Amino acid sequence: MKVFIGIDVGSVSTNLVLIDNNNNVLDFVYLRTSGQPIKMLQEGFRELSSRLPKDVQVYGAGTTGSGRQLAGVITGADIIKNEITTHAVAASFLVPGVQTILEIGGQDSKIIILRKGVVYDFAMNTVCAAGTGSFLDQQAYRLNIPIEEFGYMALEASNPVRIAGRCAVFAESDMIHKQQLGYNTPDIVAGLCEALVRNYLNNVGKGKQILSPVVFQGGVAANVGMKSAFEKFLQTEVAVPRYYNIMGAFGAAVLAREEALKNGKTKFKGFSVSEEEYRASGFECDGCANCCEIVEIIRSGTVLARWGDRCGKWSSSVTNSERIS
Numbered sequence: 001m002k003v004f005i006g007i008d009v010g011s012v013s014t015n016l017v018l019i020d021n022n023n024n025v026l027d028f029v030y031l032r033t034s035g036q037p038i039k040m041l042q043e044g045f046r047e048l049s050s051r052l053p054k055d056v057q058v059y060g061a062g063t064t065g066s067g068r069q070l071a072g073v074i075t076g077a078d079i080i081k082n083e084i085t086t087h088a089v090a091a092s093f094l095v096p097g098v099q100t101i102l103e104i105g106g107q108d109s110k111i112i113i114l115r116k117g118v119v120y121d122f123a124m125n126t127v128c129a130a131g132t133g134s135f136l137d138q139q140a141y142r143l144n145i146p147i148e149e150f151g152y153m154a155l156e157a158s159n160p161v162r163i164a165g166r167c168a169v170f171a172e173s174d175m176i177h178k179q180q181l182g183y184n185t186p187d188i189v190a191g192l193c194e195a196l197v198r199n200y201l202n203n204v205g206k207g208k209q210i211l212s213p214v215v216f217q218g219g220v221a222a223n224v225g226m227k228s229a230f231e232k233f234l235q236t237e238v239a240v241p242r243y244y245n246i247m248g249a250f251g252a253a254v255l256a257r258e259e260a261l262k263n264g265k266t267k268f269k270g271f272s273v274s275e276e277e278y279r280a281s282g283f284e285c286d287g288c289a290n291c292c293e294i295v296e297i298i299r300s301g302t303v304l305a306r307w308g309d310r311c312g313k314w315s316s317s318v319t320n321s322e323r324i325s
Contacts, residue, residue, distance in 0.1 A: 001053070004060040004260060005268070006253025007041070007075060008086070008246070009033065009067030012106030012133075013219065014040040015249040016048055018058075023093060023254055027051060028246050037067045038278050041074060045274035060260030061268040062086075062252035073297045073305040074278055076269035078259045079252070086251030088112050088119050091215045093254060094241040099211040102230060102238070103247075104200065104220035106133040111204045125204045133220040139175060139192050143185060147223075150189060154225025157190030164195065171195055193225040197233050212236045217244040276300070285309060 003026060008015040010033060017028040029044045062079040063071040064086040072080040083103075091098045092114065101112040109132055113121040125132070140147045154160075161183050164174040171192070178188055214236060220226055221244040230238045243250050260266050282295045294314045296306040306314045 001056045002059045003056050004253050004257040005048075005058050005062075006086075006249040006251065006256060007044075007061065007063045007068075007071045007077070008065040008083075008248035008252060009037050009041060009063065009071045010065040010105065010107075010248070013245075014044055014065075014067075015246040016044040017243075017246055017249040017253045018048065018052075019250070019253045019257065021257070023257065025243060025250065028243070028249065030246060033067075037070060038074065038280065041067075041071055042274040042276075042278075045075075045271050049271035049274070058266070058268050058270070060256035060266045062256030062259070064248045064252040069295075069305075069307055070280065070297060074269075074273055074276075076267040076273075077256070078263070078266055078268065079255050081252060081255055083248050084110065084112055084119060084122050086248045086255065087217065088114060088251070089254050090243070090247040090251035091217065091241065092117055093251075094243065094247075095213055095215050095239055098213050098215045100208075100214045102200070102205075102214065102216045103218040104133055104196075104216075104226070105218045106137070108132060109200055109204055109218070111200075111208055111210075113208055113210075121208060123204050123206075123208065125200075133218070135171070135196060136192065136220065136223065136226075139172065142172070142175075143189070145185070145189070151193070151223035151225035151227075153186050154190040154193045154223075155228060156186040159187050160190035160194055161187050162194075163188070163191040190225060190229070193223070193229040194232070196226065197229040201233060210234060214238045216240050217247045219245050221245070282308070285314065287311075287313060 002021050003018050006017045014031045014033045018026045020026055029047050031040045031044055033040050061075055061077045063077045064081050064083055068080050091101050099114055103110045110124040140150045161178050164170045216238045221240045227238055278299050285292045285294055292309045294306055294308045297304045309315055
């Protein structure tokens, strides 16, 4: 049985998805990265391989996310793509005709505008936590509400309070002020959801033409309060796809399948990489005024890859036989 694997290594989660030759999801793993991308990637491989039937063979692999280069080198990926591409591919497959993708993760958020199935425009926010899932996590902790119940409590609100959402620090101060004024918790929770949506639309979505169908994905899409707030401000239905939290990995798997069918072979190294010893290192190049930060991946004393240089001096110097001192 031919399967294809997509890997999304992000700052918050590491996701692996297996699809068949018809792009059906067969299995997936969702893990917290916890600042250890290599360890979590190997853990995901061990978990997936333990559940695979013996007659399954991986014919292609793709990586995405902030750790896509790292994951690509370790696994022998056939394609390494950015999150914009993989999220657009996944959404287009699951929601045909999608024109707007709202994506909010734990540490960043993005908007992707598609027209006729092609990415037309996009924007990202990686500056302020007020537009990300970590903002809601922090406020849920302060309110002593499990994040899983946060969205459902927002739906109980009768009069959501207006909370300043431009800055995470000011939003927290404003929330505390509203508590002191005696507002009930559901109204405050709904106000926090609306504050995050306003922040998103005013910053990430500023100047963008948001047309239906609209898809909401990323870990925050599990929050029904956020979905409701988006629908309130956009005045349109917002769809949450079935695999909302692993869309990047799913898109990478779909692209890996296309690449494998085109080339007829794969560079995937197999699930045995989960037992290898890898480490990441780095240094600053002083060859010119750019002072590029060079990242290198090392396995058992051998430099597998380097990247980060603008001129190619280091990335092009790695050979299979190179050893570190």
